[in-house]
Amino acid sequence: MLVSLAWSSLASRRKSVILTFLSLLISISVLLSVEHIRQQAKESFNRTISDVDMIVGAPSGQLNLLLYSVFRMGSPTSNINYKSYETLKGSSLVKWAIPISLGDSHRGFRVMGTNNSYFEHFKYGTKQPLTFSSGQPFNALFEAVIGADVAKKLNYKVGQSVVIAHGIGNTSFTHHDNTPFIIKGILSPTGTPVDKTIHVSLNAIEAIHLSPAKQAKLLNNVDSVNTTPESITAVMLGLKSKFSTFKLQRDINNYKADRLMAVLPGVAMTELWQMMATVENLLRIIGILVLVSSLFGLSTMLLASMAQRKNEIAVLRVLGAGPSVIFSLVLVEALILVILASAAATALLSLTLWLLGDWLGATYGLFLNANMLNVETLKVIAVITVAAIITSAIPAYEAYKNALHSSLGAKN
Amino acid sequence: MPNTISSASTPLAIHIDQLSYKYHKADKTSFYIPNWQVTQGEQVFLHGESGSGKTTLLNLLAGVLTPQSGDIALLEQAFSTLSSKKRDKFRAQNIGVVFQQFNLIPYLSVLKNIQLASYFAKTGNTQIEQYAKALLLALKLPTTILQKAANTLSVGQQQRVAIARALINKPKLLLVDEPTSALDAASRDAFMTLLIDLCKQHGITLVFVSHDMHLQQFFERSVNVTSLLKEEGSKC
Known part of the structure; x- marks a missing residue:
């Protein structure tokens, strides 16, 4: 019920929600692709040669x-x-x-x-x-x-x-x-x-x-x-x-x-990777910054909606929803957006890699697995989800405070 | 009019005892009601000037505000001393509330709005849709309205849906705050007749707040908020 309520609430603010969703989609795609390419490139490099001393x-x-x-x-x-x-x-x-x-x-x-x-x-x-x-x-x-x-x-x-x-x-x-x-x-x-x-x-x-x-x-x-x-x-x-x-x-x-x-191939490979590590870390940091900025965007969007949702919160309070329910409602809204954006980003990247796989292999010698559904991706998504919960705690707390102080018949 | 008209045999719906509430902790004077009782099944018209404290009293009765001292007992059970969680639950299950306006969540359908009330009350009623239809018919609304989004209805329709929503959990107490202020005279009278009839039919205690003295005619008992209140400072 809470999820369906959150979903309807998001649907009622379609325009800002879609923009926020796109911003999340782009930033999550950037982060996931950086991580995926890093993992895959390392794996593909390391599998090129084996048993040669x-x-x-x-x-x-x-x-x-x-x-x-x-x-x-x-x-x-x-x-x-x-x-x-x-x-x-x-x-x-x-x-x-x-x-x-x-x-x-x-x-x-x-x-x-x-x-x-x-x-x-x-x-x-x-x-x-x-x-x-x-x-x-x-x-x-x-x-x-x-x-x-x-x-x-x-x-x-x-x-x-x-x-x-x-x-x-x-x-x-x-x-x-x-x-x-x-x-x-x-x-x-x-x-x-x-x-x-x-x-x-x-x-x-x-x-x-x-x-x-x-x-x-x-x-x-x-x-x-x-x-x-x-x-x-x-x-x-x-x-x-x-x-x-x-x-x-x-x-x-x-x-x-x-x-x-x-x-010794092992030693040379390690040296090669150390060279790449700087670039790799730089890409990672850029990815994280992009993600943080769009999480703040999400938080801003939810916070801005609080003013127009005062009545809504008062109604929920009267129906018996406690302040904690209101808090969860806002969190659930943020989570729906982030999880949908993560799923869409995973699908988008899988599709892109599947379409570009041959070209990447031929041009750059990168053999990337188009299957994004692996433990590493899930780990990244888990981190993103936790970050989303932390940032959306701000608007959720705002809603919680609204709920505590909302009284009946509050004149608009 | 005496404040205590109940005999020992009729159960009380509302019993206020030595209630004191301050808007801000620093306030010297407080909102004070020494004693007020409403028996179950009674319909009370609560009137007073703007700012006389009608809405504050309603908020206290709904448990959204809590008194600094004194007790409110509802339906012969301690209410104001419950934990906020238990109070939320008690409200969901036993009290129906209708505001002046903005009673419904605008983006949800009428049915969803009504289901939400039942969800928070955790009554486990599986026949909400049937019951909602019956209520809507009693309120002279077409049942097709169930699937419409709340913000597509007229104000008069929204207020009647709000009554249906307030009644869905079969509450014993209905708190209503100036529900007719956005209605014209003809729809106001129709609305009042429907509301009083429904309450009588289901034996619901009604506390109706308004500054519109014209509405007094629909009620057997009428109370002026000012007569209930005694400034604590002036008490002694």
Whole structure:
């Protein structure tokens, strides 16, 4: 009855209520989206790589190495010798090594040279291995395995042939027209940059950069030209024992034959997050301020309505409603507005994320879950509700005082 | 007219004893009624000049104001000494109140307004709609009015709905404060006849406050507020 009374009361003040509702909707959406994107981005970052103990590349910054080797962002500054990879692979401390070679792209998707150890050892999320939704790993020179998003976006099927261009970007000037690749396999979706990568063998990367004459020769006879690469971009390592991590890292950093740098993915990830933390906190504070201002708006709206509701309160008093009922009535009105606005904001964001999900993933590498109904969202909504109760206690108290002093036949 | 006309056998609806009320704590003089009694089923016309204290007395009887000293007993039960919560409940269940105007919550339908009275009285009456229809018919209002918003009715209709709302919980005491001041003469007389008839029919004690002496004709008993009151300062 109280809720239905509060609802009718709100409905009778439609205009100011709708404006207040919109202001709440916007501020709650801002706060929820900041929180959601923060959570999801962190989750999506952290699930990109798992079970890799060390990444080895040319000396630059550890963030730089992490960004290009794992997130396929930015470009490697220089390469490392292929021999170094072989040395690392042969080390008694190393369980497995995945070589990667970056620098090419195909219609906006990165092309990565690697070998079959990638499909065997690379893990993401919570130690989940890569699986094939169709096809199998490449085994011949001009074969490629594509990520789920690549297959979906470009509508590629197993068995189709594609042409890989040199350089990064959608329109590349030097198309390697002579060297078409056959799609050999399509990976299952992972929600990581793997989905947006085209995987070929290291030798294939070498082959597409040969002179046209050599390429023609190679197409005639695969074994006629040596396509063993001289250099690669980075190596991902799995160690036999975690205890040897620091020893190996020191050895690699002091390696004389090549200039190498080894980074620990966990440490680099943490550094990346610390960098984001400032921005993250700033966004959060802005979100909170916007929310506070619209809660004050709600409180003002209710307070302003008190003058015109004196009679209404007197009537309720006479019918036997105690001052506490009047207090609750105002609180219930505020809660109805805040809960409706929260629900609407959740729905609105879910819809927006669902509609923009592909674009965000393709443009910013953000893989956001469109489902907003999780514990974190509920926590934020709970905090908003408590804040709303606190701010609307002001008009509720005003109504309570009105109720205490309202007397019958109060002349208007 | 004597203030005590009740015999020991008829139960009292209102019994005021040594009531004293100050508008502000610092006031030297106070509103003071040494003794006043109304028997159950009686209809009393309470008149007096503006500012004579009619409305204050009504507020005290409804329990919205509480006396600083003295007692008000309603329906042979202590009333002014109850806790405010119990007093609110007693009022909801036993007292019907009709104001001069603004009796209804404007944005609610007539039915919702009436249901609200029943909700706060916690009578658990499931047949409110039937009873409300019967009351509206008795008050010569069409039952279709139930679904209309209160602020779409004419003032005369609103006052009659207010009576129906005041009677929905079958109160034993009805307090009415100048309900006809916004009505023209013809509708005023019709309204008064209906009100008195309904009260007689249901055995309801009515305290009717007005400064309009013309209305005295509808009542058997008429009391001037000034005669009830004695300034405490002038008492001794």
